[in-house]
Amino acid sequence: MTQQSNTDEIKKGLAGVVVDYTAISKVNPETNSLLYRGYPVQELAARCSMEEVAYLLWHGELPTQEELAAFEELERAGRALDPVVKRVIDELPTTAHPMDVCRTAASVLGARDTRAEDSSRATNLAKAADLFAAMPAVVAYDQRRRHSDSRGQDPIEPRSDLGYAANFLWMAFGEEPAPEVVRAFEVSMILYAEHSFNASTFTARVVTSTLSDLHSAVTAAIGALKGPLHGGANEAVMETFEEIGIDPSESHEDAKRRAKDWMDAALAQKKKIMGFGHRVYKHGDSRVPTMKAALDDLIAYYGRPEILGLYDGLEQSMDEAKGIKPNLDYPTGPAYHLIGFDIPTFTPLFVASRIVGWTAHVMEQLENNSLIRPLSAYNGPDERHLD
Numbered sequence: 001m002t003q004q005s006n007t008d009e010i011k012k013g014l015a016g017v018v019v020d021y022t023a024i025s026k027v028n029p030e031t032n033s034l035l036y037r038g039y040p041v042q043e044l045a046a047r048c049s050m051e052e053v054a055y056l057l058w059h060g061e062l063p064t065q066e067e068l069a070a071f072e073e074l075e076r077a078g079r080a081l082d083p084v085v086k087r088v089i090d091e092l093p094t095t096a097h098p099m100d101v102c103r104t105a106a107s108v109l110g111a112r113d114t115r116a117e118d119s120s121r122a123t124n125l126a127k128a129a130d131l132f133a134a135m136p137a138v139v140a141y142d143q144r145r146r147h148s149d150s151r152g153q154d155p156i157e158p159r160s161d162l163g164y165a166a167n168f169l170w171m172a173f174g175e176e177p178a179p180e181v182v183r184a185f186e187v188s189m190i191l192y193a194e195h196s197f198n199a200s201t202f203t204a205r206v207v208t209s210t211l212s213d214l215h216s217a218v219t220a221a222i223g224a225l226k227g228p229l230h231g232g233a234n235e236a237v238m239e240t241f242e243e244i245g246i247d248p249s250e251s252h253e254d255a256k257r258r259a260k261d262w263m264d265a266a267l268a269q270k271k272k273i274m275g276f277g278h279r280v281y282k283h284g285d286s287r288v289p290t291m292k293a294a295l296d297d298l299i300a301y302y303g304r305p306e307i308l309g310l311y312d313g314l315e316q317s318m319d320e321a322k323g324i325k326p327n328l329d330y331p332t333g334p335a336y337h338l339i340g341f342d343i344p345t346f347t348p349l350f351v352a353s354r355i356v357g358w359t360a361h362v363m364e365q366l367e368n369n370s371l372i373r374p375l376s377a378y379n380g381p382d383e384r385h386l387d
Ligand SMILES: CC(=O)SCCNC(=O)CCNC(=O)[C@H](O)C(C)(C)COP(=O)(O)OP(=O)(O)OC[C@H]1O[C@@H](n2cnc3c(N)ncnc32)[C@H](O)[C@@H]1OP(=O)(O)O
Pocket: 013, 228, 229, 230, 231, 233, 271, 272, 273, 274, 275, 276, 277, 278, 279, 280, 324, 327, 328, 329
């Protein structure tokens, strides 16, 4: 291959490159749709629990009642914070970003897993279910310890009478959450669970393609999700809201006006606005209407119309100025804020959900593996010699 033909083939950021098949989800920007194993994500979000969706993504079919009961039992049994993970977290400074804490926890759980070198499908399914069950306690405990005095706040014991989403909120806040809040949170978890070959999932597949283990793939994927061009954008959205200023006594219209002014000034300075744009969807993210409806429910439940004013103001002025639409991180940011999570916890919430998609892709990659190793076009100095 000549240098010239090599260069012609370069696709920066792999934009538009199809690298493999997947049967896990279908992102279709033409129809603005997202299917998990063939089911529209909107239908799943309206009718299913997070546990059912996790089962579907891993197994390819929704569980029967018996299969669901068995999976729920397994998930509930694995919720407690691992004592070694707790000790390691306690050694980390409370200034550590919660994504670094999640990444460390995934790595510690891998090092403690006696099945580490077994990558059979049955073992990987068990490892995936364990990680899915374990991560909420990590996220919840880390938020609690960051808001306590130097002795730390004890983790809240999980409740086996609550579903995945309700128990997650219980462990984070120590209060039984209202059904409206649980439902909105569960919808966000379902929407975040899977999205084909996004950057973090591709990272997991690259690691898996070397025949490394599932926990290594998830640990690397967490690192990829952290960046603001990917999962980190949900935190950046809320930082934007805070920069504009949140005033619960303000009307929807006043908040909207201030948000529009902020956006016009930011775009005039050519700033990139987090929570807008997408590599695949160019006419709007298929998941946003469903998450926006969940956000509307939270705004009504908490009585916070000014949040909607900020949301509408930014969205409208971005649309008018550049025609760029919000992505899923745009409605989840204010939704998590209303629920009571602090901003650095937002991307770890994404982790807890996306563990499902990452691990489904780990198993799919192994079913028909080929080492992922693209080529590069060299543009460094010509050959030279030491003399
Ligand atoms: C769950 C998720 O991970 S969803 C993604 C979350 N990430 C964000 O919200 C970060 C903000 N958005 C972005 O940075 C981008 O839209 C990305 C990275 C998501 C997608 O990027 P790409 O497909 O590479 O599009 P690209 O960055 O080339 O943008 C195309 C044009 O739109 C502009 N644009 C895209 N997104 C934005 C944005 N959020 N704010 C301002 N301008 C934008 C670019 O500046 C570029 O303009 P130009 O052609 O005049 O240079």
